[in-house]
Amino acid sequence: xxxxxxxxxxxxxxxxxxxxNYIKSAESSVLVEMGNTRVICVASVExxxxxxxxxxxxxxxxAEYAMLPRSSPxxxxxxxxxxxxxxxTQEIQRLIGRSLRAAVDLKKIGPRTIIVDxxxxxxxxxxxxxxxxxxxxxxxxLLKRLKLAASSIESFIGSVSVGIMxxxxxxxxxYSEDVSADVDMNIxxxxxxxxxxxxxxxxxxxxxxxxxxxxxxxxGKGIKRIINEEKKSLGLL
Numbered sequence: 074x075x076x077x078x079x080x081x082x083x084x085x086x087x088x089x090x091x092x093x094n095y096i097k098s099a100e101s102s103v104l105v106e107m108g109n110t111r112v113i114c115v116a117s118v119e120x121x122x123x124x125x126x127x128x129x130x131x132x133x134x135x136a137e138y139a140m141l142p143r144s145s146p147x148x149x150x151x152x153x154x155x156x157x158x159x160x161x162t163q164e165i166q167r168l169i170g171r172s173l174r175a176a177v178d179l180k181k182i183g184p185r186t187i188i189v190d191x192x193x194x195x196x197x198x199x200x201x202x203x204x205x206x207x208x209x210x211x212x213x214x215l216l217k218r219l220k221l222a223a224s225s226i227e228s229f230i231g232s233v234s235v236g237i238m239x240x241x242x243x244x245x246x247x248y249s250e251d252v253s254a255d256v257d258m259n260i261x262x263x264x265x266x267x268x269x270x271x272x273x274x275x276x277x278x279x280x281x282x283x284x285x286x287x288x289x290x291x292x293g294k295g296i297k298r299i300i301n302e303e304k305k306s307l308g309l310l
Contacts, residue, residue, distance in 0.1 A: 077249045078108060078197075086233070086245045086295050087199075091210050091306035101214035103306075105207025108247055109197035114207035115190045116215035122184050132182035134212065136169035138162055138204055140193040165201045166191075168270060172205045172230055172261045173212055175269045181225040187215060198234070198248035202259055205232040210303050217307070228263035231299035235260065235292045237280060242287050244295045256280045260292040264300050 075081055087108030096102035101116040122133050139162065142148045152158055169191060189212055191204035209230050216222040234246045236254035243250060251257055258273035273288070280288075
C-alpha cells in the first residue's frame with residue numbers, strides 16, 4: 074500500500090537533497106530537503122568562545138533553530154515577538170548542537186565558536202532530523218573552508234525519524250504519519266553505527282524490546298543512506 078506521500082515501501086526515505094552555497098553571503102550554507110520538509114542551514118564562525126572555555130584553546134559548536142511563520146499551514150507567531158523561546162525550540166536546538174559537537178574534535182578547531190542556524194521554511198515532519206543533516210553539511214563545508222575538515226571531523230552523522238503504525242515499522246515519517254503514529258522516534262547516529270541520541274515516545278500504547286530493536290535497525294539503514302548523500306554533496310563520493 075502506498076504511503077500518504079506516494080512512497081511504496083515502509084523502509085523508504087523521502088527524497089533527500091542538499092543544495093550547498095544557498096545563501097551567498099554566508100561562509101557555508103545548505104538548503105536541505107527531505108520530501109516536503111525544507112530547512113535552510115547556515116554555519117558562521119566567530120573568533121571567541123563561551124566563558125567556560127576561555128583559555129582552554131578549545132572551540133565550541135552551537136545551534137539555533139526556528140520555524141518561519143508560514144512553514145506550516147497555520148501561521149506560527151515569531152518567537153522574537155513574544156521575547157521567549159518555546160520549550161520545543163530550546164530542546165531541538167540543543168539536540169542539533171549536541172549532535173554536531175559529537176561529530177567534531179573541538180580541540181582541533183581552535184578558540185572559535187561555530188554557530189549553525191537552522192530555519193525551517195516548510196515543515197512536513199522531521200524538521201529536527203532534517204536540521205541535523207543539513208546542519209552537518211553546512212558545518213563540514215565551513216570546516217573545509219577553514220582548512221580544518223580533515224583534522225577535526227571525526228565522523229559523519231545523520232538523523233532520521235522512525236515510527237510504528239498499525240504494528241508496523243515506518244521510516245522517515247511525514248507530518249500526517251507523525252501525528253498518527255503509535256510510537257514516534259528520532260535517532261542520531263554516526264557513520265560507524267554508534268548512537269548519538271535516541272528520542273522515543275509511545276503516544277498511547279507501550280512498545281516491546283523487539284519493536285525497539287526493529288525501529289533502531291530501520292533507522293540505522295536509513296541513516297547510512299543519508300550519510301552517503303551528505304558525502305556526495307560534499308564531493309566525497
